[in-house]
Amino acid sequence: MTDVATPDSNSWPDERSAPAPQDDQVDDTSAEPDTAWRTRRTLDAEATDETVLGAWLGAGLDDAAPDADALPTPAEPVDWRTLSADDARTEWQSLDTFVRWLRTTYGLPPAILPPLWHRHPELVWELSALHTHWLACYEPGSSGSGPIAWHADFADARERLREWVSTSGTHADRDRPTRISTWPGEPPTPSGEERPILDRDADFAAFVEADVQARHSTHEAVHPVDTPIAQRHAPGGS
Template identity: 50%
Template sequence: MLKQVKQMVSREYAKDLRAQLGSVPRTIDWTRLSPEDLEHELLELNQFVDWLRHTYGLPPQIIPPMWHRHWEMIWELSALRQQWLTCYDQQAKGNMGVVFHAEFAAARERLRDWVTISGSRLDRDRATRITPWPGGEAEGFTPTDSTEYPVENRNEDFVSFVEDQVLERQRAQDAEVQEIVNSEWSERP
C-alpha cells in the first residue's frame, strides 16, 4: 500500500512539475511556420512589441509603427521576445533579468540600425530597399518598390498584413501539397 501511495504521489508531482514548467521558449523560424502558427506568432509578437514600447517608452527610431512590414525587425523583435520569455520564466535563475536587459540594450542598437536601413518612420513607411548586385541576382529578381506611404491606421495595417501573410503561406503550403500529390500520382504504375 505504501508503495502505491508513493507511486501516486510521484505521478502527481511529475504532472504538477510539467504544468509549472510549461513549454520552453524556442527560437522561431518564421520561414517554416504553418499558416496557423504564423498567425499565432505574429499576434503574440504584436502584443509583446506593444507591451515593450509602452513599458520602456521606446521611440519610433527604435520601434516604428510599421515594424511588422519589415522582416528584419520581425526577426529581431522575435528573438528579443524569446529572450524575454526565457529570462522571465518562473524557472529562470535570479540574475536572468540582468541578462535580458543586457541583451535588450544590444537589441535596441540593432533595431536603430534596422529602422535606418528600412526607412520606416513614425508618419511614413516604405519597403526596405534591396540593392541589386550587378550580375549577382537570381533570374526574375525584382527590386522593391521604395515608394513612401503615409502611416494612417497602424492597427488596420497590421491586421491586413497578418491576413496577407497567412494567405500567402497557405497558398505556398497548398502548392507544396499539390506537388507531392502530383509526383506520387505520376509515379503510380
C-alpha cells in the same frame, strides 16, 4: 542619447495617447506584460507548484523519471520561414502584444520601434528573438539573474534596432519597403514607394491576413527566404 521619447513623439498613427497618471494613482508601467503573448508557454502556475514539483520530488525519492508532460517546456525560437498559416497568425498576435508592451513600458521612440515594424523583416527577426529571450528569462524555474541578462541584451538590441530603422525607410508617419541592394547578375529589386501611415492597427491586421493567406496558398513546409515574410510591400505593391 536617450531612448526615452516625449509623450507627443511616441504615439503611433491613429492611436490615442494614454492619460497621465494622477498623483494618487500608482504607476503600473513596470508590471509584466499581458499574458496574451505568452502563447508558447505551456505550463501554468498551478502545474508548476503542484504537478512539476511533485514529479521532481518523486523522482528524487523513488528514482522514477518524472512525467515528461509535467515538465516545463522551454521557450523556443520562432522560424518565420517555416510556420504554418495557423501558427503564423498566433505568433503575429503574440509578437504584436509583446511589442506594444515593450514600447509603452520602456517609452521607445519610433526611431527604435516604428509603427510598421511588421513590414520590415530585419525588425521582425530582432523583435521576435527579444520576445523569445524574455520568455526564457522569465519562465518559472529560470535563473534569478535572467532578468538582468535580458536587460543587458535589450540594450544591445536597441542599438541594432536604431541602426536598422535609420536605413529601412520607415518612420512614425510614413513607410517604404527596406531597399535591397542588387548583386551582379541579379534582376533589379523594386524599391517600392513611400506612403503615409494613416491607421497602424488596420495596416497590421491587413498585413497578417495577407501573410496567412499566402502561407495557405503555397502549402510548402519550408518557405523561401524571400516569401512571404521578407516581402513587406504595401497592399497592391509589387
